[in-house]
Amino acid sequence: MxxxxxxxxxxxxxxxxxxxxxxxxxxxxxxxxxxxxxxxxxxxxxxxxxxxxxxxxxxxxxxxxxxxxxxxxxxxxxxxxxxxxxxxVATLIAKTKSNNYILKELKSYFKIIEKEYEAYAPDHSVYESANERLKYWFSINNYIALLRIKHAIEVAIPRGKYRDAFYCLFSSILKASSHWLTKSIKPQVDPEKLDKNPWHLFADQYQKFERAVEQINNCNLLNQRINIFTQNFIAKKSFExxxxxxxxxxxxxxxxxxxxxxxxxxxxxxxxxxxxxxxxxxxxxxxxxxxxxxxxxxxxxxxxxxxxxxxxxxxxxxxxxxxxxxxxxxxxxxxxxxxxxxxxxxxxxxxxxxxxxxxxxxxxxxxxxxxxxxxxxxxxxxxxxxxxxxxxxxxxxxxxxxxxxxxxxxxxxxxxxxxxxx
Ligand SMILES: C[S@@+](CC[C@H](N)C(=O)[O-])C[C@H]1O[C@@H](n2cnc3c(N)ncnc32)[C@H](O)[C@@H]1O
Known part of the structure; x- marks a missing residue:
């Protein structure tokens, strides 16, 4: 410099x-x-x-x-x-990446999510009342599959950092599960894009998260304070x-x-x-x-x-x-x-x-x-x-x-x- x-x-x-x-x-x-x-x-x-x-x-x-x-x-x-x-969405990802997790708890939560996902079968008519923008981006099959995953996360995990981590994984598979043109920096539909199975994407992403947590847990870390806020920085009045x-x-x-x-x-x-x-x-x-x-x-x-x-x-x-x-x-x-x-x-x-x-x-x-x-x-x-x-x-x-x-x-x-x- x-x-x-x-x-x-x-x-x-x-x-x-x-x-x-x-x-x-x-x-x-x-x-x-x-x-x-x-x-x-x-x-x-x-x-x-x-x-x-x-x-x-x-x-x-x-x-x-x-x-x-x-x-x-x-x-x-x-x-x-x-x-x-x-x-x-940024702060959800940032918190997920910097929180501490116990691997055993993550694994047991994922098992429950898998069970709840299998057990929940909403009627296809829910698609009719879905947010119009979501209908624009998702096929009926993928919308229903995503709804099942989200429902399973909410039933399986109490509010808190574990639920948020699974929300973050859920968020990470949404573009791949939708008609969004791959890697596009504009909201653009790809009419040729074939539907991918959201559950498979979610399960793969979960496996990656497990490896990521394991890698971090193997580092010798002190328990430092990490605080992340959803906040307009310009509007802030007091500062730490x-x-x-x-x-x-x-x-x-x-x-x-x-x-x-x-x-x-x-x-x-x-x-x-x-x-x-x-x-x-x-x-x-x-x-x-x-x-x-x-x-x-x-x-x-x-x-x-x-x-x-x-x-x-x-x-x-x-x-x-x-x-x-x-x-x-x-x-x-x-x-x-x-x-x-x-x-x-x-x-x-x-x-x-x-x-x-x-x-x-x-x-x-x-x-x-x-x-x-x-x-x-x-x-x-x-x-x-x-x-x-x-x-x-x-x-x-x-x-x-x-x-x-x-x-x-x-x-x-x-x-x-x-x-x-x-
Ligand atoms: C260039 S990105 C930062 C990327 C980051 N370095 C990373 O590695 O992910 C700029 C960020 O500024 C955020 N941003 C825009 N306006 C803001 C505001 N008024 N207050 C706080 N954040 C804002 C955007 O949401 C975006 O996440």
């Missing part, structure tokens, strides 16, 4: 240290797919880097914890952890202090997390209408309704980019408003980080730049300016190439995601940015 200022972030070269992974990831890291999950070794390397820089790390936070990559690495490295994410924040903020107008997790949020009864979960989600194109564009509230980089996108238009398009809203939200985010970090603590962010209609959306430069304005010092950065993002990293000329690899690559590099609060 090298010292950078707001203006020279674009000039730094790729640092191989942040590209290479020397160890295999724990099985638990892949128990549930999650868009824009970062590789676990980034968290591991960030711990060593922060320690080399003199941070004494007892507590770690991820303010956009997603599926809990940092949470699990903090647990494995015997650090306490605090995580927030606005998406309830931590030594290190590691986080990858959402990108502007890229993933619609609420839309991408609609199968899980509908099945798990987080909502009847997944669109309500878009509210407050940073970077969502649907999060700028009612947002009043006030250029003067943006920092220099934010103003410059929004001006460039506006061109000679007087009224901002919804996309321009989304970018402005994103920058405002990120300014609040960094402000809140300063309230959360202990003296001499470090914030470490993973962020990439994007492009829209030929205008570079410089999230990295904007983030550094936010950090400088909020009193961070010793700001350092490195650049890495992205090799294994879960979902397609390509965008077409209109800035839309595409699987066509001949299109411009936008997300093939990202920045690691650290700063200290003294």
């Amino acid at each position: 090298i010292n950078v200022s707001v203006t020279d972030i674009g000039d730094i070269g790729i640092d191989d240290k942040w590209n290479n992974c020397d160890e295999n990831e724990l099985i638990m890291h892949s128990i549930h797919a999650y868009p824009a999950k970062f590789p676990a070794f980034i968290a591991r390397k960030a711990f060593s880097y922060a320690e080399e820089e003199g941070v004494k790390i007892e507590s770690v936070a991820d303010i956009f914890c997603g599926c809990g990559t940092v949470a699990l690495e903090a647990k494995i490295h015997n650090k306490s952890f605090l995580g927030y994410d606005i998406n309830p 202090p931590v030594d290190l924040i590691i986080s990858s903020p959402p990108y502007v107008t890229s993933y619609e997390y609420a839309d991408l997790h609609q199968l899980s949020s509908l099945w798990l009864d987080y909502t009847d209408d997944y669109k309500t979960l878009r509210k407050g989600s940073i970077g969502s194109v649907y999060n700028s309704d009612g947002f009043n564009l006030q250029l003067e509230e943006l920092n220099n980089c934010g103003q410059r980019i929004v001006q460039e996108l506006l061109g000679d238009k007087q009224t901002p398009s919804s996309k321009v408003k989304s970018v402005a809203r994103y920058y405002t939200d990120m300014q609040h985010t960094i402000h809140n980080c300063t309230k959360m970090l202990r003296k001499s603590g470090m914030a470490f962010f993973v962020v990439g730049d994007t492009e829209y209609k030929g205008v570079k959306i410089q999230n990295s430069e904007h983030l550094i300016e936010c950090m400088v304005n909020e009193g961070f010092s010793d700001i350092k950065a490195a650049k890495r190439t992205i090799s294994n993002k879960l979902l397609t990293p390509y965008r077409d000329n209109a800035g839309k995601f595409t699987s066509d690899k001949s299109s411009r690559t936008i997300y093939h590099e990202e920045f690691l940015i650290s700063g200290r609060l003294f």
Whole structure:
């Protein structure tokens, strides 16, 4: 990592240290797919880097914890952890990955679930009264099979972490059990897709979970505090202090997390209408309704980019408003980080730049300016190439995601940015 200022972030070269992974990831890291999950070794390397820089790390936070990559690495490295994410599916996965389980109990719960699944035979007429969106995504046979699994989980296990873990496994098989186009980052039906048997998917996923738990239980771990909350980080008013924040903020107008997790949020009864979960989600194109564009509230980089996108238009398009809203939200985010970090603590962010209609959306430069304005010092950065993002990293000329690899690559590099609060 090298010292950078707001203006020279674009000039730094790729640092191989942040590209290479020397160890295999724990099985638990892949128990549930999650868009824009970062590789676990980034968290591991960030711990060593922060320690080399003199941070004494007892507590770690991820303010956009997603599926809990940092949470699990903090647990494995015997650090306490605090995580927030606005998406309830994210926090379900993050909690499942970082909780402690007794293998014997898991096995006995699975046996009961299997029995209850066999015993429950709902009438096919239940499909008629199902949520319309679920009917859109699932064939009648798979809907009924999933209903039987969910019912079996609820009958077999009392509320608590074991039931939640089985809900997480259930959630992880929903896309494969549906008409959702495999690996698509948009909610898109694949009319050719053949139905897979949900019970087989669930049982396989359970076997994987057993192996994942066994692997973790074989590590010598202290019982550190891990707390994960479904929470809009910007709306937070009080903060528990931590030594290190590691986080990858959402990108502007890229993933619609609420839309991408609609199968899980509908099945798990987080909502009847997944669109309500878009509210407050940073970077969502649907999060700028009612947002009043006030250029003067943006920092220099934010103003410059929004001006460039506006061109000679007087009224901002919804996309321009989304970018402005994103920058405002990120300014609040960094402000809140300063309230959360202990003296001499470090914030470490993973962020990439994007492009829209030929205008570079410089999230990295904007983030550094936010950090400088909020009193961070010793700001350092490195650049890495992205090799294994879960979902397609390509965008077409209109800035839309595409699987066509001949299109411009936008997300093939990202920045690691650290700063200290003294
Ligand atoms: C890039 S992802 C983080 C991925 C994570 N590093 C992982 O490995 O899974 C960004 C996350 O920010 C969350 N998010 C968006 N707006 C938020 C808000 N206002 N408060 C908290 N989390 C938010 C999204 O739900 C998403 O999970």
